[in-house]
Amino acid sequence: MFKKGKLLQALHVTRARLWKCKLHFPGRFAGRKGLGAGKACMPAGLRPPSLLMMADWAQSLLGIKGLLLDVSGVLYDSGGEEGGGVPIPGSIEAVKKIKASGLKLRFCTNETQATREKFVEKLQRLGFDIVVNEVTAPAPAACRILKERQLRPHLLVHDDVLPEFEGIDKSSPNCVVVGDAADNFSYKNLNDAFRVLIGLENPVLLSLGKGRYYKETDGLKLDVGVYMKALEYACDIQAEVVGKPAKMFFQSALTEMGIEPHQAIMIGDDIVHDVGGAQQCGMKALQVRTGKYSIVHPDKTKGDTKENAVRSPCLLSFSFCFGLRNNKQVLTEGCFPITADVYQWVVIIISILITIVTPGP
Numbered sequence: 001m002f003k004k005g006k007l008l009q010a011l012h013v014t015r016a017r018l019w020k021c022k023l024h025f026p027g028r029f030a031g032r033k034g035l036g037a038g039k040a041c042m043p044a045g046l047r048p049p050s051l052l053m054m055a056d057w058a059q060s061l062l063g064i065k066g067l068l069l070d071v072s073g074v075l076y077d078s079g080g081e082e083g084g085g086v087p088i089p090g091s092i093e094a095v096k097k098i099k100a101s102g103l104k105l106r107f108c109t110n111e112t113q114a115t116r117e118k119f120v121e122k123l124q125r126l127g128f129d130i131v132v133n134e135v136t137a138p139a140p141a142a143c144r145i146l147k148e149r150q151l152r153p154h155l156l157v158h159d160d161v162l163p164e165f166e167g168i169d170k171s172s173p174n175c176v177v178v179g180d181a182a183d184n185f186s187y188k189n190l191n192d193a194f195r196v197l198i199g200l201e202n203p204v205l206l207s208l209g210k211g212r213y214y215k216e217t218d219g220l221k222l223d224v225g226v227y228m229k230a231l232e233y234a235c236d237i238q239a240e241v242v243g244k245p246a247k248m249f250f251q252s253a254l255t256e257m258g259i260e261p262h263q264a265i266m267i268g269d270d271i272v273h274d275v276g277g278a279q280q281c282g283m284k285a286l287q288v289r290t291g292k293y294s295i296v297h298p299d300k301t302k303g304d305t306k307e308n309a310v311r312s313p314c315l316l317s318f319s320f321c322f323g324l325r326n327n328k329q330v331l332t333e334g335c336f337p338i339t340a341d342v343y344q345w346v347v348i349i350i351s352i353l354i355t356i357v358t359p360g361p
């Protein structure tokens, strides 16, 4: 029986973590159908990463200078008592590790139930290292569009995001802005928005995201996209989406980071709006198995042990690898310091060792 040392124990942990992640990289595995078409996709938890996959992973990281993180479902699950939400185990530590690695980091969210300030305050209370100017959110982007095009909105949004629209002329509306209004999505409010749109000669509908649903602590919730589609259908128009997966939204985040699309990875729990949107913009993207993924695919996450759920969430596994890549600190996983120059070779050697030593599932 092979006696594992600390190094191999750490490698096994790393392998298990990577196994839990669904990776989407351009390149080797062309010909797949659906959103991942022409991309490399790790089979959804069916087997551990192959040597080729690990080598691809290592190679893909080499040119990466920045990360875009989705927030809901990746860092925390919203809802719960007093609407505060609950951090996803390991995510607070992961954000610290990513920041310590020296990579540029941007929080890219479609959150429209609060102003950016209130949103960041909540995340800080939960323990996250985050400040307002690190967040790209739809409401400020929508305000820029409204001013540039001299649009006066009728707002169908959450009460708590209204302060973002202070200073915007809302008299005699010539457009509708719809956000995740939650309980404000009453028949009356939807009908009021419909009447504004149908009465315009050139109806303009701005939607703060187009998600179908998201996960809160008590289950899945309908998102803004559902109501956007209702207004589109009623008025026979096409909404303009401000937020993920709109290309402009990702590009504005990249501009704020000062990097090119091929130098960035988007990490999210939504295969369409996080992963697909980022890929459309020329970025690489990773889907974590937390948030809505864990609800929609319970069969692929229920095997996690309690210990692994705490110590090995997907985002933490990414931060582990990024820490290796950038070598700005000694890793804290009982592992070893390593230089960036040898990172790729180390991962390849690790893959070989794991393949040889460990039996298949």
Ligand SMILES: [Mg+2]
Pocket (backbone or CB within 6 Å): 070, 071, 072, 073, 074, 268, 269, 270, 291
């Ligand atoms: Mg999400």
